[in-house]
Amino acid sequence: LDVSADYFYSGSDSRNETSTQRENILPDSRFFTESNSSSYNDNNNHSANLGFDIEVDSTFLININPSFRYSKNTSEFRRDEQSRDESSVITNQSNTSSFVKSIGKDFSNDIDVTKRFGNKGAYLKLNVSNEYNTNESDDFLASTTNIFGDTPEDIIRDQYTDGDRTLKGFYAKATYRLPLKAKELFLDFEYSYRNDKNENVRSTYDFDETTQDYDFSNKNELLSTDFQYINKRSTPSLRLSYKKDKLNISFKSSYVFRTLENKDFLETLLRPNASLKRDFEAVELSSNFYYRFSPKASMSIGYSLDNSPPQLSQLQPFQDVSDPLNIVTGNPELEPTNNHRIYANYHAFDFQKGQGFFGYLNANIRNNQVVSNTIIDEDLKRETTYANVDGGYNLNASLHYNKTVKIDTVRTFKYRIGMSSSVNKAINFNNGEKYASYNTSLTPRASVTFNWKKVLELRPSYRLSFNRNRFDLDAFDNQEFLSHTVGLRTTTFVPKKFEWRNDINYRYNPNVADGFQKSSWSWNSTLAYSILKDQGTITLKAFDLLNQNTNARRVATSNYIQDTQSTVLQRYFMLSFSWKFNSLGQKGKTGGPGDFIIMH
Numbered sequence: 001l002d003v004s005a006d007y008f009y010s011g012s013d014s015r016n017e018t019s020t021q022r023e024n025i026l027p028d029s030r031f032f033t034e035s036n037s038s039s040y041n042d043n044n045n046h047s048a049n050l051g052f053d054i055e056v057d058s059t060f061l062i063n064i065n066p067s068f069r070y071s072k073n074t075s076e077f078r079r080d081e082q083s084r085d086e087s088s089v090i091t092n093q094s095n096t097s098s099f100v101k102s103i104g105k106d107f108s109n110d111i112d113v114t115k116r117f118g119n120k121g122a123y124l125k126l127n128v129s130n131e132y133n134t135n136e137s138d139d140f141l142a143s144t145t146n147i148f149g150d151t152p153e154d155i156i157r158d159q160y161t162d163g164d165r166t167l168k169g170f171y172a173k174a175t176y177r178l179p180l181k182a183k184e185l186f187l188d189f190e191y192s193y194r195n196d197k198n199e200n201v202r203s204t205y206d207f208d209e210t211t212q213d214y215d216f217s218n219k220n221e222l223l224s225t226d227f228q229y230i231n232k233r234s235t236p237s238l239r240l241s242y243k244k245d246k247l248n249i250s251f252k253s254s255y256v257f258r259t260l261e262n263k264d265f266l267e268t269l270l271r272p273n274a275s276l277k278r279d280f281e282a283v284e285l286s287s288n289f290y291y292r293f294s295p296k297a298s299m300s301i302g303y304s305l306d307n308s309p310p311q312l313s314q315l316q317p318f319q320d321v322s323d324p325l326n327i328v329t330g331n332p333e334l335e336p337t338n339n340h341r342i343y344a345n346y347h348a349f350d351f352q353k354g355q356g357f358f359g360y361l362n363a364n365i366r367n368n369q370v371v372s373n374t375i376i377d378e379d380l381k382r383e384t385t386y387a388n389v390d391g392g393y394n395l396n397a398s399l400h401y402n403k404t405v406k407i408d409t410v411r412t413f414k415y416r417i418g419m420s421s422s423v424n425k426a427i428n429f430n431n432g433e434k435y436a437s438y439n440t441s442l443t444p445r446a447s448v449t450f451n452w453k454k455v456l457e458l459r460p461s462y463r464l465s466f467n468r469n470r471f472d473l474d475a476f477d478n479q480e481f482l483s484h485t486v487g488l489r490t491t492t493f494v495p496k497k498f499e500w501r502n503d504i505n506y507r508y509n510p511n512v513a514d515g516f517q518k519s520s521w522s523w524n525s526t527l528a529y530s531i532l533k534d535q536g537t538i539t540l541k542a543f544d545l546l547n548q549n550t551n552a553r554r555v556a557t558s559n560y561i562q563d564t565q566s567t568v569l570q571r572y573f574m575l576s577f578s579w580k581f582n583s584l585g586q587k588g589k590t591g592g593p594g595d596f597i598i599m600h
Contacts, residue, residue, distance in 0.1 A: 004051040013042040018566035024376075025476060025559055026431050030086055031380055037079035046070045059116040069106040075099075083325075083380045091380045094145040094325060102137035102163075120182035127173045137163035145324045149379045155324045158207035159223070160214045166199040188239040190254075198229040198312070223322060226265040229312045233258045235284075248290040256282045258336070260309055262316045276316065276332045282307040297348035304341045310334040310370050314386045324381075331386045340365040354404025354414065359397075366392040373429040389427040391436065396422045414449040430559055435473045442466045447487075459489040469556050479556050483509040497534075501526040509552065520548040536579045547571040 015038070022033045047069040054062040077100075082093045108131040116123045139161040147153040173192040180187055204223040205214040234257040241250035258280040286304040293299070313320070316330040342363045349356035367390050374384040398420035405413045424439045447461035463485040470478040487505045492498075505522040523545040529538050551568040554561070 001055070002051075002053040005049065007046075007048045009044075009046050011044045013040070015040050016567045018564060020562060020564045022560050022562040025561070026376065027433050027473060031083060031091070031376075032088075033081060033083045035079060035081040037077070039078075040076045042074040044072045061112075061114045063112040064109070065111075066109040067107070069104070071102075071104040071106075073100075073102050073104075085380070091149060092145070092147045092325060094143065096141070096143040098142075099140045100137055102135055104133065104135045106133040107131065120179040121177060121186060122179050123177050125175045125177075127171075129169075129171045131167065131169040133167040135163070135165040137161075137165075139163060147324075147379050147381065151379070159204050159220065160207070161202055161204045161223075163203075164199075164201045168197045168199075170195045184244045185242050186240070188237075188241070190237040190239060192233075192235045192237070194231075194233045196231045198227075198231075200225055200227045200229070202226075221266060224266060225318070227312070227316070227318075228261075228263040228265070229316075230259070230261040230263075231309065232261075246292040248288070250286075250288050252286045254284040256280070256284055256307065258282070258309060260315065262312065264316070264318065278315075278332070280307075280309065280336050282336060282338070293348075296350050297346075299344070299346045301344045302342070305338065306341075307336040307338050309336045310386070314370055326382045326384065328384045334370055334386060335368045335388050337369050337388075338367040340367075354402075354406075354412075356400075356402050358400045360399075362396045364394050366390075369427070371426075371428050373432065375432050387429070389434070391427050392425055394422060394424040396420070410453040410455075412449075412451045414451070416447045416449075417444075418446070419444045428559065430473065433473070435471060435476075437469060437471050437476075440468045454493050456493065457489075457491040459487075461487040461489075463487075467556070479561070481554060481556065483507070497530045499526075499528040499530075501528075509554065518552070520550040521546050522549055532579065535581065536577065539574075539576045539578070541574045541576070542571070543569070543574070544571040 017038045018036070020033075020035045020037075022035075024031050024033060047067070049067045050065065052062075052064040054064075056062065076098070078097045080093075080095050083091045085091050108129065110129040111127070113126045114123060115125075141157060141159050141161065143155075143157045145153075145155040147155075171192070171194045173190070175188055175190045178187045178189070179185070202223075202225045204220040205216050205218070206220055207213070208215040235254050237252060237254040239250060239252040242248070259277070260280070261277040262275060264275045284304075284306050286302070286306075288300065288302040290300040291298065309315075310331075312330075313328070314330055315332055315334055317332045318330055320328040343361065345358070345360040347356075347358050349358075368388040369390070369392050370386050371389050372384050373387045374382050376382050398418065400416070400418035402414060402416040407413060419442075421442045422440070426437050426439070428435065428437065443463065443465050445461065445463040447459055449457065449459040451457045465481075465483045465485075467481040468478070469480075485505060485507050487503070489504075490500075490502045492500045503522075503524045506519070507522070508519040510518055524541070524543050525545055526539060526541045528540075530536070531538060547570050549568050549570050550565070552563070552565040554563050556562075
């Protein structure tokens with residue numbers, strides 16, 4: 001019997017300010033949105049885990065792993081947003097502030113039972129796991145929305161929402177392995193069952209100016225919810241595998257029976273027919289091929305077909321009007337998304353020569369992909385639903401090569417070159433019009449490392465990122481973006497017992513809008529000194545010495561071009577002490593290794 005236990009606590013508080021400018025692209029026009037937001041989050045988390053490994057005999061093993069988690073979070077959020085048309089006339093604006101307190105309690109348990117039969121590789125394995133998670137929240141929201149134009153409207157909200165979410169999950173899986181040829185060829189019979197039940201209750205109450213309190217006797221039905229979402233999945237599977245020497249092959253076929261059920265306990269005249277139940281069946285496949293040419297080189301190829309159901313918010317025919325400028329309605333006719341994936345990689349590395357090569361190729365083809373379909377009216381209000389589309393795919397490839405050259409017994413020279421690229425086709429809607437977008441990216445990189453043993457190490461590097469977007473709609477302009485990153489890492493090991501590390505990077509992004517920072521220098525430096533016969537280390541770290549760390553970035557899609565800049569952690573200093581006290585006991589017996597670290 002082996003028993004293990006751990007307890008972990010984490011606490012953090014963070015502040016963030018974000019400024020965003022977005023150019024929204026429509027088939028026949030464009031409009032612009034600007035937003036500024038600030039947030040504060042205070043998070044406290046406790047977790048504890050237990051582990052029990054029970055070896056009944058040499059063929060029978062039981063593993064039990066319960067886990068507990070408690071979290072308490074507080075968040076404050078404010079946002080101001082404006083939308084302007086092509087003539088820079090304000091069409092709508094909104095101001096939102098919220099204060100949320102939440103408490104989460106989570107429990108999960110995982111039990112594995114494994115029994116081996118004979119010496120040919122046969123076994124029976126049972127796995128049962130469950131989870132029970134709850135989250136209670138108090139949400140205070142105040143917002144003002146002004147819609148201008150021909151039909152002006154002012155929407156003012158001051159509300160309190162009592163939230164209660166619960167997840168009850170159960171999973172069971174049984175696997176029996178039948179050896180067709182001892183220790184080489186196996187047939188696995190597998191059956192799995194999963195049942196997840198999500199309950200989401202949100203009771204919203206409006207502020208009463210007369211009583212100067214929230215009217216708890218009159219629930220706002222339009223903004224309240226009481227949903228129960230059930231996801232059941234039953235999957236029988238067969239898997240054939242072969243493993244011998246340098247070759248490893250496997251094929252797996254599964255048939256999925258899935259039931260999605262949504263119950264709306266607040267179903268009224270405002271949202272009739274919000275409850276639904278859908279049954280899905282699908283085939284899932286996977287295959288893998290691995291071959292080792294030598295101890296220095298290997299390759300693998302694989303294919304898989306899987307399916308994923310729509311999310312509850314995408315499926316349920318409930319109109320979410322919590323944001324008056326962004327109304328979202330689900331589509332109960334959605335089908336699961338099928339994803340075909342093919343991958344191949346080759347790896348070769350010679351440790352003696354310090355020479356290596358790695359190549360990777362991955363392709364994903366998406367059918368019945370769930371995408372958003374948004375209609376924007378003349379007041380720039382958005383109404384969104386969801387639809388299935390075919391034809392999306394993405395391809396990723398990368399090649400990397402490195403080589404080490406020995407100058408003499410103490411000095412070496414290493415260079416690394418690499419290239420990664422991707423091609424992505426996405427099918428989307430723009431104000432109800434279906435279109436395709438193509439994104440191509442290319443990222444070459446190179447670095448050189450000079451190492452003088454116990455004296456110094458230098459590593460300059462360079463990376464170029466190129467992105468191009470093109471569309472099959474005449475209203476959309478093709479776009480190209482380019483960014484550069486130059487880096488230098490240095491390490492010195494003199495005088496003795498001292499170690500000085502520097503990490504310097506220069507980033508240049510010329511594509512962001514005016515008013516956003518286009519370039520920045522980043523310099524991190526660390527000075528370490530060894531004490532206690534090299535078992536202890538005192539370290540002083542300086543992060544962002546030049547105080548130029550920035551978070552400006554540009555994101556371009558078929559529907560918009562967005563520039564964002566937000567708060568990042570800037571210059572700070574950290575002093576730390578670490579002590580490695582693993583040692584040898586009497587007669588060479590090894591004591592338990594451990595580290596004691598204090599950071600300030």
